Amino acid sequence: MGKNLVGNHIRKLRFNHDEMTQQQLADKVGVTRQTIVALEKGNYSPSLELAFRIAHTFNLPLEEIFYYGENTKQ
Amino acid sequence: MGKNLVGNHIRKLRFNHDEMTQQQLADKVGVTRQTIVALEKGNYSPSLELAFRIAHTFNLPLEEIFYYGENTKQ
């Protein structure tokens, strides 16, 4: 599986943004809900392109959503 | 090939950092030289994980190296 070293705050951010649902976020950034599920679970790290789109959706700099480090849970 | 919308300043940064070579950068971030070549050419956008490692190598925030937009050349 190859150890994913990138974590994120997507789940928290969804609830801070008008209780946005997984499906709504998926639609906004142009992926399927399964992709959002996988990212929230930390199954793998997204493409840089997708990371940018998610950051844009939440109006935040990319590095306030995604972080790199040993501790996948920050 | 799927239209890459992410650009970067890797090539410029290599020369600003002690004339770092493609191979040296590749070694530092743990990929092959071919991957660096492909990134500089804009063939595709890296994984978020690799993007983080590159940013770390140059001691810069990720978004000062990679950018998202219509104009792939900034």
Next chain:
DNA sequence: ACATAATGTAAAATAAACCATACATAAAGT
């Protein structure tokens, strides 16, 4: 009780990132 909406989980298929290898070219040094 029934329907609907949000989420969890799983597996097979496709697409994209990345590797391995190989050869070619141009510049720089000896």
Next chain:
DNA sequence: ACTTTATGTATGGTTTATTTTACATTATGT
């Protein structure tokens, strides 16, 4: 002339991200 170093280019193979489909669960509303 020869060697070395950095880079460009190409191709086939492996790994990882993402899609598609499908079914289960829990909560909410009627």
